[in-house]
Amino acid sequence: MAMGSLTKFGLLGSAAAAASLAVIAACGLDPPPKNTAPIAPPPTGCVAEAGTVPTPNCDNSSNQCTGGGCAIDEAKCGPTSTCLPIGDNKGKTTLDFRMRRLNIATPPTLSQAIIQKSIVTKGIDLKGVCGDDGDGGFNWLLRIDKTAGTLTTGGAPPSSDPLGTGYCFYNHTVPSGITVAPTTAKVTFNAAGDTFDTEPADKLNMATFLNGDPSTLIVLPLTKPRFTATTITEDGNCIGAFNASALDDTCTEDPSSCPKWKTAGIISGYFTLEDADKVPVDILKASLCILLTKAPPVPGPDGYGHCPRDAQGKISLPPSNQGDFCSTTNTPHGCGDSFWFAATFAAAAVKISNTPLVPECQSGVSPPPPPPDGGSDAATDAPADAGGD
Numbered sequence: 001m002a003m004g005s006l007t008k009f010g011l012l013g014s015a016a017a018a019a020s021l022a023v024i025a026a027c028g029l030d031p032p033p034k035n036t037a038p039i040a041p042p043p044t045g046c047v048a049e050a051g052t053v054p055t056p057n058c059d060n061s062s063n064q065c066t067g068g069g070c071a072i073d074e075a076k077c078g079p080t081s082t083c084l085p086i087g088d089n090k091g092k093t094t095l096d097f098r099m100r101r102l103n104i105a106t107p108p109t110l111s112q113a114i115i116q117k118s119i120v121t122k123g124i125d126l127k128g129v130c131g132d133d134g135d136g137g138f139n140w141l142l143r144i145d146k147t148a149g150t151l152t153t154g155g156a157p158p159s160s161d162p163l164g165t166g167y168c169f170y171n172h173t174v175p176s177g178i179t180v181a182p183t184t185a186k187v188t189f190n191a192a193g194d195t196f197d198t199e200p201a202d203k204l205n206m207a208t209f210l211n212g213d214p215s216t217l218i219v220l221p222l223t224k225p226r227f228t229a230t231t232i233t234e235d236g237n238c239i240g241a242f243n244a245s246a247l248d249d250t251c252t253e254d255p256s257s258c259p260k261w262k263t264a265g266i267i268s269g270y271f272t273l274e275d276a277d278k279v280p281v282d283i284l285k286a287s288l289c290i291l292l293t294k295a296p297p298v299p300g301p302d303g304y305g306h307c308p309r310d311a312q313g314k315i316s317l318p319p320s321n322q323g324d325f326c327s328t329t330n331t332p333h334g335c336g337d338s339f340w341f342a343a344t345f346a347a348a349a350v351k352i353s354n355t356p357l358v359p360e361c362q363s364g365v366s367p368p369p370p371p372p373d374g375g376s377d378a379a380t381d382a383p384a385d386a387g388g389d
Helices: 005-026 113-124 275-276 287-294
Strands: 094-105 139-145 151-155 184-189 195-198 203-208 217-228 267-270 340-348
Touching: 094 113, 139 217, 151 217, 184 217, 217 275, 217 287, 267 275, 275 287
Parallel strands: 151 203
Antiparallel strands: 094 139, 094 340, 139 151, 151 184, 184 195, 195 217, 203 217, 217 267, 267 340
C-alpha cells in the first residue's frame, strides 16, 4: 500500500465512525448501555517517550497463540525451534545477523500499525520462503566482531538468493548526495558474554527499498544509533526467537493476537529534520521531513514537497509540527529539531559477503534516475541480486 493511501485510510475510518453516529441520532435509537467494567491498563514496555526505550522483549499482543500449522523447510530455513537462522555463527568470533522483526515504538508516524505491517514488516519478511510473504526490501544487517569489540550495521540491497548467497552492506552515494553506508560502533558485552550494548555511532543512513524494488531506495537517516540490552543465544545464531504457534496452516500471522517473532534487542537514535528534508520519498512526492512532521509541504526545486523554512533558510515549524527531541542538547523536546526513534528487534544468522559483486555494495556514485518518474536511486547497473561470493 502506498504511503499516500495510508492517510486516506485513516480519514475514511474517522468518516465512517462519524457517519454511524449520525445514523443512530437520526433514527432516534438509544445508545448502547455504558460499559462500567474497569478498563484494563494499557500494555507497558512497547511504547517509548522521547529519549526512552521500550523493554527488549516487550509484547503488546493478547498472546492468543493457536497456530502451528505452517510448513517450513527447516533444512533450508533453519530450526523453527530457534529463530530460523539461514547462516551459522557457531564457534565464530564474527557474528553476522539480519533483522527478522522490527517493532517501532516511536516516532508515531512510523509506529502506526498500518505502516508497521504494510511497509516495515512486509519489507523485512522474506519473499515467499521460510513462512514469510514479504518483499525482502528492508534488510537491516548487523556484524559483531568480538575480537575487535565492534558492531557494524547498515542496510543491504534486495537479494535474489537470501538462503544461499546472502547479503552485502549497501555502500553507495545516491544522486541526492547522501552517502548510504554501514556504520561502526564499539560494543561491550556483559560478564556472561550474551548481552551487549554499543556506544552511539555518529550516523547511519539506512537503505530500504519499497516493495523490494532495487530502484525505489528510501534512506532512513538515523543519528546517534545505539543498540542496548540486546541478547544473543548461546550458539550465536539468534537475537530473540521464532514463534511457530503464531502461524496457521496458510502461514498467516495476526501480530495483535500472537506475533511470530519474540524480540530481544533495542535500537534507538533520532532523525534530525534537516537530514529528513534531504530524503525524497517518491511515493509521497515529498521529503521524509513532511512524513515525520505532517507539515504543509513547500514545493522545492527538485519537484518534491519540503518542510517550510524561514528567511535564514532554517526549517521553521509551528509547535504542533515540531519534533520531540533536540539534537543540540541530546534531550527530549527543547529545540524540537528532531524526532526520537526507538524499536525492539529480533534477528537471525545470515551470510554477509566480504567480497560483494553487486555495484551498490562496492562504494561509488549512482547515476541520476531516468526521467520522468524514476526512483530516487534508479541505477541502470542495479541488478536484483545483492550477494557475492
